[in-house]
Amino acid sequence: MSVADYGRVFATLRAGCSEDWAAYTHHRFVAGLCDGTLPRGGFVKYLVQDYVFLVHFARAWSLGVVKAETLDEMKICARTVDALVNHEMALHVKTCAAEGIDEEALFTAKEDVANLAYTRYVMDAGLQGDFLDLIAALAPCCFGYGEIGLRLADEAAVDTPYADWIKTYADADYQQVMVGIGQMFDAAVIRRLGADFAATPRWAALQKRFTTATQLEAGFWDMGLRAA
């Protein structure tokens, strides 16, 4: 498994904002997860905020069901909503429970503005635009964490206390979900814009959605470091 398996659309968008992409995926917060030097307080603050993030992301993926034009698009979006609310959030609940934070406290946690800005930006991309606008804004989250998970599984210190987090995103089943999302993205873009999608007049606007969401991901890590 490698990022090459995430598809052509993602590869093109990633190459279209390589500096922002590097700032997101090689952020100091990520380096701290990798070598274990990230302060625990920063990680817990991040996880609490990330729980709220996933609640709103599940809403945005649900909007994908509404905006889908094919059954395959609908299935992938519905499956992702299920993965988020019934599986991915379990990591947050388990880790936070060990810190004395229960799920009710997670659900009602006060959102940091960097968190709020990101999820509402994605939601608005989908409300204002069509399915492609929505998925361009959703993409950095999926493929960025997939890419980070794969890299950290190789590079992480054996004794990093963040091995559970890394395992969640490097996990083969999880990677397969990312590959499925990447295939759906490719099909959705080619269906609407054609195989030469990057040469179409719409492409710049879709790249902008992806780049902005990538910058908001970096801002999310910054928030975790502010708490540390």
Ligand SMILES: Cc1ncc(C[n+]2csc(CCO)c2C)c(N)n1
């Ligand atoms: C700030 C932030 N960005 C991305 C993810 C990872 N993520 C969230 S939804 C999703 C798609 C389906 O699981 C993925 C990979 C996260 N947890 N927190």
